[in-house]
Amino acid sequence: MCDTCGCNVTEANRKLVEAGGKHARTKSGNESIEVLQNLLHENNHRAAHNREHFDKHQVLAINLMSSPGSGKTALLEATIDALRDELNIAVIEGDLETENDARRIREKQVPAIQITTGSACHLDAYMVHDALHELALDGLDIVFIENVGNLVCPASFDLGHHLNVTLLSVTEGDDKPAKYPVMFRASNLNLLTKSDLLPVLDDFSVQRAEQAIRHLANPAPIMQISARKNLGMEQWFSWLQQQLTHYREHLAQGQTLLPDIQREGQRLHATG
Amino acid sequence: MHELSICQSIIAQVTQVAEQNNAHTVTRIIIDIGPLSGVEAPLLQQAFSIASAGSIAQDALLETHISPIRVRCNICANENDARANQLLCSACGSWQTTLLSGDEMLLKSIELEKEEYHV
Numbered sequence: 508m509c510d511t512c513g514c515n516v517t518e519a520n521r522k523l524v525e526a527g528g529k530h531a532r533t534k535s536g537n538e539s540i541e542v543l544q545n546l547l548h549e550n551n552h553r554a555a556h557n558r559e560h561f562d563k564h565q566v567l568a569i570n571l572m573s574s575p576g577s578g579k580t581a582l583l584e585a586t587i588d589a590l591r592d593e594l595n596i597a598v599i600e601g602d603l604e605t606e607n608d609a610r611r612i613r614e615k616q617v618p619a620i621q622i623t624t625g626s627a628c629h630l631d632a633y634m635v636h637d638a639l640h641e642l643a644l645d646g647l648d649i650v651f652i653e654n655v656g657n658l659v660c661p662a663s664f665d666l667g668h669h670l671n672v673t674l675l676s677v678t679e680g681d682d683k684p685a686k687y688p689v690m691f692r693a694s695n696l697n698l699l700t701k702s703d704l705l706p707v708l709d710d711f712s713v714q715r716a717e718q719a720i721r722h723l724a725n726p727a728p729i730m731q732i733s734a735r736k737n738l739g740m741e742q743w744f745s746w747l748q749q750q751l752t753h754y755r756e757h758l759a760q761g762q763t764l765l766p767d768i769q770r771e772g773q774r775l776h777a778t779g
Numbered sequence: 780m781h782e783l784s785i786c787q788s789i790i791a792q793v794t795q796v797a798e799q800n801n802a803h804t805v806t807r808i809i810i811d812i813g814p815l816s817g818v819e820a821p822l823l824q825q826a827f828s829i830a831s832a833g834s835i836a837q838d839a840l841l842e843t844h845i846s847p848i849r850v851r852c853n854i855c856a857n858e859n860d861a862r863a864n865q866l867l868c869s870a871c872g873s874w875q876t877t878l879l880s881g882d883e884m885l886l887k888s889i890e891l892e893k894e895e896y897h898v
Contacts, residue, residue: 538802538890538893539889539890541887542796543888544792544885545884546810546812547788548788627784659817660817663781664781685864722865724867724875726875
């Protein structure tokens with residue numbers, strides 16, 4: 508892993524850590540120890556463990572991230588209703604307080620585990636690990652992890668999921684990807700939600716939102732959907748089915764799926 | 780305020796390394812973060828003073844290096860610096876680029892004061 512192979516060493520910091528670099532010795536005569544671990548080493552270790560657990564049960568784990576109120580739970584409700592006969596779904600809900608979202612999902616007769624984070628602004632791999640102790644994965648196809656509504660912190664934490672889906676409701680403004688690049692750079696799919704409101708919002712340009720996402724070098728698909736009015740939902744359902752097939756093909760070859768950012772980092776930093 | 784979580788993780792790792800090396804004090808912690816890591820250096824400094832209290836690293840200096848954002852163009856192979864929300868090729872204008880650096884979250888090295896052992 509990252510602590511032993513030095514895959515976190517990038518072109519930018521290589522010269523600092525190699526022998527003779529300014530971190531190889533200390534001015535004070537104290538001993539300098541090279542560590543080269545990700546700052547979230549422990550979290551990432553636990554995330555890898557979670558991912559192995561999902562893989563053992565052949566369950567695709569999807570991390571849903573967005574601002575509060577962009578429609579994550581409404582999307583899940585509509586998805587459960589539409590795919591009830593095709594897919595077995597469960598949900599892990601992350602919120603600072605209340606069981607409201609888990610209750611909404613359970614009303615659809617789907618297992619839902621609520622994580623209340625207290626004051627924590629994001630889910631981490633430990634919280635998801637604890638939730639997995641309460642969730643039977645046998646027979647499931649997809650677990651959605653609904654992250655805490657927040658466009659900043661959740662992007663930095665690997666939960667052990669396979670794919671990131673980021674929602675941007677059209678009421679939030681088309682410049683959000685430019686304002687929150689860390690989040691939108693990490694998405695495997697971007698959903699422009701509440702698209703039924705587009706005709707009454709003269710300040711949201713789908714084109715500008717798309718351009719802002721592309722300017723983060725993110726090639727992921729961008730879909731306009733409305734869960735409440737059932738607009739554009741078929742493309743989302745097809746995407747889910749495609750990803751499930753893709754995931755199972757990877758498993759059949761003894762591989763897992765990593766969210767794009769983690770995969771890119773591993774490849775680049777290991778060989779670059 | 781996820782910087783506090785990150786600092787707690789740093790303290791855990793640093794404590795482990797210090798114990799493995801029979802050190803009694805950690806004097807300096809050097810980390811490398813990129814603007815696209817989602818971690819803010821000033822917030823990290825504030826959180827560090829809280830997270831390190833009572834630990835082996837409570838008097839340590841947290842030294843933060845910010846890596847530049849650099850991209851390589853997938854179309855023309857040009858390499859250039861970029862802004863966090865404009866990861867574009869400066870030569871051909873393409874957005875199809877690969878990040879070379881700028882998303883680091885690396886605990887690079889630590890400085891320790893060690894116990895003296897006499898046999």
